[in-house]
Amino acid sequence: MNDQLEFIDDYFQKQLSDEQRSRFEARCISDQEFAKEVAFYISSREALREVLLAEKKKAWAAITPKDLSSDEESKPLRMVGNADETAGAPVRKMQVKKWLSLAVAASVILAIIIYPLVSKDSGQDLVQNYVSNDLSRISNTMDASRDSMQTAINAFNEKKYQSAIDQFKIISESDPANNDALKYLGQSYLLAGNYDNALESFRALAAKPGLYSNPGLFLQAVTLVQRHDDGDLAAAKQLFEQVVSQKLDGEKQAAEWIRHLD
Amino acid sequence: MDDQEIINGLNAGSASRQTFEKELYLKYVYFIKEGIHHYHLSHDDSFSAYSDALLTVVHNVVDKSFAQRSSLKTYFYKIFSNKCIDQVRKNTTAKGKVNNSVADPETLVQLPDNVRSVIENLVENQRVQALRQQIETIGEKCKQILLLFQDGYTDREIAELTGYNNSSVAKVTRLRCLEKIREKMKGFISTE
Numbered sequence: 001m002n003d004q005l006e007f008i009d010d011y012f013q014k015q016l017s018d019e020q021r022s023r024f025e026a027r028c029i030s031d032q033e034f035a036k037e038v039a040f041y042i043s044s045r046e047a048l049r050e051v052l053l054a055e056k057k058k059a060w061a062a063i064t065p066k067d068l069s070s071d072e073e074s075k076p077l078r079m080v081g082n083a084d085e086t087a088g089a090p091v092r093k094m095q096v097k098k099w100l101s102l103a104v105a106a107s108v109i110l111a112i113i114i115y116p117l118v119s120k121d122s123g124q125d126l127v128q129n130y131v132s133n134d135l136s137r138i139s140n141t142m143d144a145s146r147d148s149m150q151t152a153i154n155a156f157n158e159k160k161y162q163s164a165i166d167q168f169k170i171i172s173e174s175d176p177a178n179n180d181a182l183k184y185l186g187q188s189y190l191l192a193g194n195y196d197n198a199l200e201s202f203r204a205l206a207a208k209p210g211l212y213s214n215p216g217l218f219l220q221a222v223t224l225v226q227r228h229d230d231g232d233l234a235a236a237k238q239l240f241e242q243v244v245s246q247k248l249d250g251e252k253q254a255a256e257w258i259r260h261l262d
Numbered sequence: 263m264d265d266q267e268i269i270n271g272l273n274a275g276s277a278s279r280q281t282f283e284k285e286l287y288l289k290y291v292y293f294i295k296e297g298i299h300h301y302h303l304s305h306d307d308s309f310s311a312y313s314d315a316l317l318t319v320v321h322n323v324v325d326k327s328f329a330q331r332s333s334l335k336t337y338f339y340k341i342f343s344n345k346c347i348d349q350v351r352k353n354t355t356a357k358g359k360v361n362n363s364v365a366d367p368e369t370l371v372q373l374p375d376n377v378r379s380v381i382e383n384l385v386e387n388q389r390v391q392a393l394r395q396q397i398e399t400i401g402e403k404c405k406q407i408l409l410l411f412q413d414g415y416t417d418r419e420i421a422e423l424t425g426y427n428n429s430s431v432a433k434v435t436r437l438r439c440l441e442k443i444r445e446k447m448k449g450f451i452s453t454e
Contacts, residue, residue, distance in 0.1 A: 039384030047393035048412040
């Protein structure tokens with residue numbers, strides 16, 4: 001058996017000691033032939049993943065509920081009933097479950113409409129809750145498995161904001177295309193109470209062209225509410241209105257909070 | 263069935279894996295509608311994103327990369343959203359049609375940044391597609407072993423499922439199957 005291939009396999013299976021791992025990584029950089037072997041291994045794994053996914057998709061498509069299958073939307077409402085029940089004209093029955101779902105949905109919509117009217121929370125409380133609950137933790141996505149990002153995210157989640165700031169700053173400066181790093185840098189400044197720098201990061205994020213998903217403007221508004229200097233709330237409201245009118249990231253929250261910022 | 267039961271079931275060994283994978287698939291299958299409405303994807307694209315995300319989630323649960331710092335649902339949805347965005351990019355940018363790089367193969371992200379940039383340049387979509395064709399030519403047994411491995415099964419589990427004496431034999435066989443693919447790839451001319 002090819003020892004080199006086993007060495008590579010062991011690396012990705014996390015079977016090597018720290019010293020062996022360092023040797024492996026150094027060799028990838030210094031030995032072009034070895035790097036090609038590693039690239040072959042990774043390409044093969046990717047090809048296998050594609051084949052595996054294609055097979056899984058076939059199996060999963062077969063168990064997908066009817067109302068989620070691709071041709072369901074064009075189907076007319078199903079006619080149900082046995083011969084006795086349909087002795088006259090066929091009866092169109094909507095399942096009880098569907099009625100229940102509709103009732104629940106209606107209640108939720110009603111609650112969403114009524115809640116802001118009766119709620120005594122100020123816009124600032126709502127934003128504060130959002131910062132504490134939604135911005136104080138960064139989830140570990142696949143992307144976070146990159147070493148430097150992972151370390152910085154860990155520092156953030158452990159509330160070591162200065163360390164997170166230092167690391168996200170290095171990452172976003174060395175890789176200007178890494179928009180997540182820029183966003184997390186702003187988040188770190190925000191949670192550390194350094195609002196001016198947070199605003200600067202979110203402004204830079206908002207200015208990035210061509211992003212499908214860009215929360216830059218929304219986060220600027222959140223930061224302004226948190227800073228609460230003269231004129232900040234009015235400026236935040238304007239930004240939230242812009243987020244809503246342009247249907248940007250954070251649109252739903254912005255629409256709700258605008259009513260509380262008067 | 264709650265999320266913790268699913269996580270426990272996925273980790274309970276090869277015998278129960280498929281059952282709990284199916285449970286997880288069905289529990290959050292409504293994400294597909296979210297992909298259609300929120301990301302304006304076609305049903306097929308949203309289904310692909312959902313399937314792709316599910317595969318990643320299951321593997322991350324099994325290999326313990328998912329540390330349960332967030333709920334399984336949040337974690338799953340985050341990955342699903344990323345896959346939807348990938349689909350949108352693929353559909354809307356001309357670059358997606360001609361791009362010859364492979365966006366973040368899951369194995370590649372295990373490398374540290376400086377090494378990854380070296381290897382990344384050597385991993386090409388064109389080569390991956392050629393490899394995919396070769397996988398169909400190496401025989402059913404080899405293909406089965408490699409797919410089980412790619413699906414997150416350990417060599418010990420592969421030995422149990424395929425009738426090999428022990429994990430060492432399964433590993434040697436698996437690596438020989440990979441070598442078989444490499445032999446077949448010798449005729450493939452890279453564009454590098």
